Amino acid sequence: MMDDDILEEPSETSRSISNSSRLEAQWVVGFVDGEGCFYVGINSHPEMKAGFQVLPEFTVVQHKQDVQLLYALKRFFGCGVVRQNHDDRMAYRVRGVEHLWERIIPFFEKHPLKTKKRLDFLKFRKTLMMMQKGEHLTPAGIEKIRQIASEMNRGRER
Numbered sequence: 001m002m003d004d005d006i007l008e009e010p011s012e013t014s015r016s017i018s019n020s021s022r023l024e025a026q027w028v029v030g031f032v033d034g035e036g037c038f039y040v041g042i043n044s045h046p047e048m049k050a051g052f053q054v055l056p057e058f059t060v061v062q063h064k065q066d067v068q069l070l071y072a073l074k075r076f077f078g079c080g081v082v083r084q085n086h087d088d089r090m091a092y093r094v095r096g097v098e099h100l101w102e103r104i105i106p107f108f109e110k111h112p113l114k115t116k117k118r119l120d121f122l123k124f125r126k127t128l129m130m131m132q133k134g135e136h137l138t139p140a141g142i143e144k145i146r147q148i149a150s151e152m153n154r155g156r157e158r
Helices: 012-019 025-035 064-077 097-110 117-132 139-150 153-157
Strands: 036-044 052-063 081-084 089-094
Touching: 025 036, 025 052, 025 064, 025 097, 036 117, 036 139, 036 153, 052 064, 052 097, 052 117, 052 139, 064 081, 064 089, 064 097, 089 097, 097 117, 117 139
Parallel strands: none
Antiparallel strands: 036 052, 052 089, 081 089
């Protein structure tokens, strides 16, 4: 299966595992604190005004045995896709700026993360705000976003 293949939702049996109890906000916060990632990629893209494309992404990864949790998150947020990540890992991903801005950001503003991942969320939100202002379309804006992204996730510990 290719990395970009979208998988069908699990069977009725495995779906009943996640449907038996609707996800609650604080459970989602704890799960994302442990398993989630806010990421900002910057790719060279000659057709873009500043020569680069900014790609924000919210992701949660699980072993394929627990894929029903990823589908439950997809239903909870009402957006995103579930895809194969690597080997026996699956990922719930939200990449659309509109969905990130209208669903993911408001949820974590209302229900703050409890770990250092909150710092990544705040930097992620700042990047999306910069994008809304069009700053990602200038070389100076790309440089600011690059700096912010370098301080997220594993870069936070440096």
